[in-house]
Amino acid sequence: MPERALSFGTVAAAYERYRPGYPAELFDLVAEYAAEQAGGPVRTALEIGAGTGKATRLFAGRGVAVTATDPDAAMLAELRRHAPGNVRTVRAAFEELPPDGPYDLVYAAAALHWTDPVGRWRRVAELLRPGGVFACFGGPVQLADPELAEAVRVVRAPFLASDDVPSPDGTPPERALQWPGTELHRSEWFDQVQQLVLPRMLTMAAAEYLGHLSTVSAYLLLPEDTRAEVFRRILAVLPERVALEADITVHLARRR
Known part of the structure; x- marks a missing residue:
């Protein structure tokens, strides 16, 4: 996992260009939870694994003073090109962050699974004020057509069995409560755990999907020539445009 977690800096510009951002409804959902469960608005936030700032801009754009953290200098450089003035950046892995805060909100956008599970929730809690909110959100971007998804799996299989990131605690996908909600429910630091899904469908050109x-x-760790061959084979089975399921699963919890 550590190697995969630090693989994104080489494609920071592509990450910014091709990864989808987050809708305004996501901020509204987090803000409503904070008002109901934490008794106030979100004014300050720390972001774990901010990457190029897809989620950073959502929260900072609504007036939240965001401290965006990431271990990769190239990703943070890309973030700074697009971030508004109320964003502070810190280059550090979550486990290396100095004591800071306390914040109203700590959140992770498709990044929490890269953090060390040992002491994870204690570290999150230490960054939050009592009653502060933790939010985690993300989800795979998958081909909506099952037959097309199977065709891609077949041509990819000789080189890569799966491009998924497995559940960090082994929770099967058919289980109602998914990770990290499973861990939050067991944590002594958090209560009022909620899991919600924001449905989202996207369409894009085949080249954009590649x-x-x-x-x-998973693709970044392949040798360059192998990766090029995998993409050539995938492109050969794709139509001109593809429909994608990109639902956002959101987990929310309150620090005790």
Whole structure:
């Protein structure tokens, strides 16, 4: 996992170009939870694994003072090109962050699975004020057509069995409560755990979809020539445009 977690800097510009951003409804959902469960608005936030700032801009654009953290200098450089003035950046892995805060909100956008599970929730809690909110959100971008998804799997299989990131705690995909909600429910630091899904469908050109795949860690770890061959084979089975399921699963919890 550490190698995959640090693989994105080489494609920071592509990550910014091809990864989808986050809708305004996501901020509204987090803000409503904070108002109901934490008793106030979100004014300050720390972001874990901010990458190029897809989620950073959502929260900072609504007036939240965001401290965006990431271990990769190239990703943070890309973030700074697009971030508004109320964003502070810190180059550090989550486990290396100095004591800071406390914040109203700590959140991770498709990044929490890269953090060390040992002491994870204690570290999150230490960054939050009592009653502060933790939010985690993300989800795979998958081909909506099952037959097309199977065709891609077949041509990819000789080189890569799967491009998914497995559940960090082994929770099967058919289980109602998914990770990290499973861990939050067991944590002594958090309560009022909620899991919600924001449905989302996207369409993009086949070349753009390959651009998205070029930012997925499983492909980034392949040798360059192998990766090029995989993408050539995938492109050969794709139509001109593809429909994608990109639902956002959101987990929310309150620090005790």
